[in-house]
Amino acid sequence: xxxxxxxxxxxxxxxxxxxxxxxxxxxxxxxxxxxxxxxxxxxxxxxxxxxxxxxxxxxxxxxxxxxxxxxxxxxxxxxxxxxxxxxxxxxxxxxxxxxxxxxxxxxxxxxxxxxxxxxxxxxxxxxxxxxxxxxxxxxxx
Amino acid sequence: xxxxxxxxxxxxxxxxxxxxxxxxxxxxxxxxxxxxxxxxxxxxxxxxxxxxxxxxxxxxxxxxxxxxxxxxxxxxxxxxxxxxxxxxxxxxxxxxxxxxxxxxxxxxxxxxxxxxxxxxxxxxxxxxxxxxxxxxxxxxxxxxxxxxxxxxxxxxxxxxxxxxxxxxxxxxxxxxxxxxxxxxxxxxxxxxxxxxxxxxxxxxxxxxxxxxxxxxxxxxxxxxxxxxxxxxxxxxxxxxxxxxxxxxxxxxxxxxxxxxxxxxxxxxxxxxxxxxxxxxxxxxxxxxxxxxxxxxxxxxxxxxxxxxxxxxxxxxxxxxxxxxxxxxxxxxxxxxxxxxxxxxxxxxxxxxxxxxxxxxxxxxxxxxxxxxxxxxxxxxxxxxxxxxxxxxxx
Numbered sequence: 001x002x003x004x005x006x007x008x009x010x011x012x013x014x015x016x017x018x019x020x021x022x023x024x025x026x027x028x029x030x031x032x033x034x035x036x037x038x039x040x041x042x043x044x045x046x047x048x049x050x051x052x053x054x055x056x057x058x059x060x061x062x063x064x065x066x067x068x069x070x071x072x073x074x075x076x077x078x079x080x081x082x083x084x085x086x087x088x089x090x091x092x093x094x095x096x097x098x099x100x101x102x103x104x105x106x107x108x109x110x111x112x113x114x115x116x117x118x119x120x121x122x123x124x125x126x127x128x129x130x131x132x133x134x135x136x137x138x139x140x141x
Numbered sequence: 142x143x144x145x146x147x148x149x150x151x152x153x154x155x156x157x158x159x160x161x162x163x164x165x166x167x168x169x170x171x172x173x174x175x176x177x178x179x180x181x182x183x184x185x186x187x188x189x190x191x192x193x194x195x196x197x198x199x200x201x202x203x204x205x206x207x208x209x210x211x212x213x214x215x216x217x218x219x220x221x222x223x224x225x226x227x228x229x230x231x232x233x234x235x236x237x238x239x240x241x242x243x244x245x246x247x248x249x250x251x252x253x254x255x256x257x258x259x260x261x262x263x264x265x266x267x268x269x270x271x272x273x274x275x276x277x278x279x280x281x282x283x284x285x286x287x288x289x290x291x292x293x294x295x296x297x298x299x300x301x302x303x304x305x306x307x308x309x310x311x312x313x314x315x316x317x318x319x320x321x322x323x324x325x326x327x328x329x330x331x332x333x334x335x336x337x338x339x340x341x342x343x344x345x346x347x348x349x350x351x352x353x354x355x356x357x358x359x360x361x362x363x364x365x366x367x368x369x370x371x372x373x374x375x376x377x378x379x380x381x382x383x384x385x386x387x388x389x390x391x392x393x394x395x396x397x398x399x400x401x402x403x404x405x406x407x408x409x410x411x412x413x414x415x416x417x418x419x420x421x422x423x424x425x426x427x428x429x430x431x432x433x434x435x436x437x438x439x440x441x442x443x444x445x446x447x448x449x450x451x452x453x454x455x456x457x458x459x460x461x462x463x464x465x466x467x468x469x470x471x472x473x474x475x476x477x478x479x480x481x482x483x484x485x486x487x488x489x490x491x492x493x494x495x496x497x498x499x500x501x502x503x504x505x506x507x508x509x510x511x512x513x514x515x516x517x518x519x520x521x522x523x524x525x526x527x528x529x530x531x532x533x534x535x
Contacts, residue, residue, distance in 0.1 A: 011285070011287065012276075012277065012281075012284050012285050012287075013285065014281035014282075014285055015281055016281065017281060046399070047280065047282045047397060047399065047400065072300065072404070073296045073297075073299045073300035073303070073404055074296065074299060075292045075295035075296050075299055075349045075350050075351075075352075076347075076349065076350040077287060077288075077289060077291075077292050077349050078346070078347050078348055078349065078350070079272070079289065079291065079346075079348045079349065080287060080289075081272060081273050081276030081277075081284075081287055081288070081289045082273045082276070085287040088287065091287060093283075093286055093287070093288060093292055093296065095296055095398070095399060095404075103399055104399065105282070105283050105286070105397075105398070105399040106286055107286035107287065118299070118300070118303045135285055135286070137286075
């Protein structure tokens with residue numbers, strides 16, 4: 001995984017993340033991913049939300065994840081959004097149904113993208129992209 | 142006071158579509174507004190209501206569109222409202238305008254979508270700038286990975302292929318049919334490029350699997366406008382048959398593709414369509430012509446399913462064999478749609494204008510014989526916000 005120390009990271013960084021959602025990003029930095037889980041009905045909330053879409057409770061706990069999922073859908077990007085992503089082309093974007101029953105979307109790492117299939121099991125790995133930000137990606141089991 | 146159905150589209154106008162970067166945005170706005178008035182047999186002085194954006198001003202001006210327009214028209218406006226539904230905004234605006242005229246809040250409401258000049262982001266004529274801006278329409282939880290708007294729809298298509306066996310060749314049929322329609326519309330961006338075949342679509346560069354270049358909408362500038370008034374007024378003007386709003390519905394869904402429960406059916410799109418059909422008391426098989434949001438070919442396939450023109454998973458078969466062509470079982474996007482006519486700004490207005498012209502029987506070579514009832518959808522974002530309307534020739 002690449003670590004960029006000199007601030008030269010030119011891809012999109014997360015912007016406008018409210019303080020209430022920072023525990024997610026801090027959990028990535030700690031390589032210990034955590035997602036909100038509703039205190040009332042135990043539904044996971046991702047992306048972070050102020051209320052539970054199932055029971056509308058506003059209370060939640062940042063719960064650890066197995067990090068395991070299966071591919072729900074994916075695409076392979078062959079036309080990059082900006083110049084910073086061009087050298088990565090072609091690259092995959094995966095939406096996975098996590099073992100805990102909700103979906104997460106991310107890029108992939110150390111994975112042959114020509115072998116991607118819906119239903120394929122994946123697990124989360126971490127990528128420290130700047131001193132402040134870490135992303136998660138999916139890789140094969 | 143009156144029913145929604147007492148409101149009608151009185152005038153429509155579409156400017157040149159393409160690269161309008163050398164033109165002033167406000168000039169194009171006025172061209173469209175004036176054109177729609179002229180089409181209606183009205184004058185700019187008749188406008189007393191505005192829905193959506195006025196001609197752009199600076200700072201405070203752009204935040205008070207009604208005041209900005211009133212200042213220039215020289216008389217107070219009686220009504221301004223605005224929907225924030227992305228490309229769906231103009232169709233949502235048609236509903237707002239219809240309410241205004243039927244509730245006596247205004248007599249003539251103008252709706253204008255005008256994109257020109259050195260527009261930023263998705264209003265730019267520069268492809269790279271537009272693609273980069275649209276990439277960030279998905280939120281930070283997704284755009285950090287290099288999502289694009291094409292990719293945001295590609296994941297829907299990939300899942301549809303998986304669940305229902307839908308094929309790239311079926312998506313291609315949408316592009317082929319709509320390109321043919323565009324060749325019959327002198328203002329369309331892609332019509333001048335001529336007909337395409339299914340093989341042309343399949344051989345065009347892959348942008349985000351399984352979507353090829355020709356599965357994607359055009360990137361362009363341009364303007365469209367509508368004037369809404371009472372149907373009785375349209376009749377007295379004597380220029381065109383009134384096209385009335387028989388039914389309307391909305392469905393607001395989600396912000397990021399990751400958050401949808403299913404990527405192959407959209408409850409919010411169904412809600413919008415069901416509400417519109419219910420209000421109109423019209424059955425699906427009574428629709429003569431439709432305009433469905435088609436930022437990408439998969440949008441039409443999802444659109445016919447969610448609107449109830451076919452069953453879930455049957456969208457691929459529905460569009461096959463010329464099904465959505467002018468002689469098909471349901472002609473769709475008969476100007477070429479966003480794929481081949483125009484995708485400028487809040488582009489849902491172009492979808493609606495084409496259906497209005499069809500119901501007036503003013504579509505020339507594109508005319509669907511005897512069209513009396515039309516269905517229109519407009520979608521903001523990647524299946525995020527949906528508006529649906531049933532329109533009818535009075």
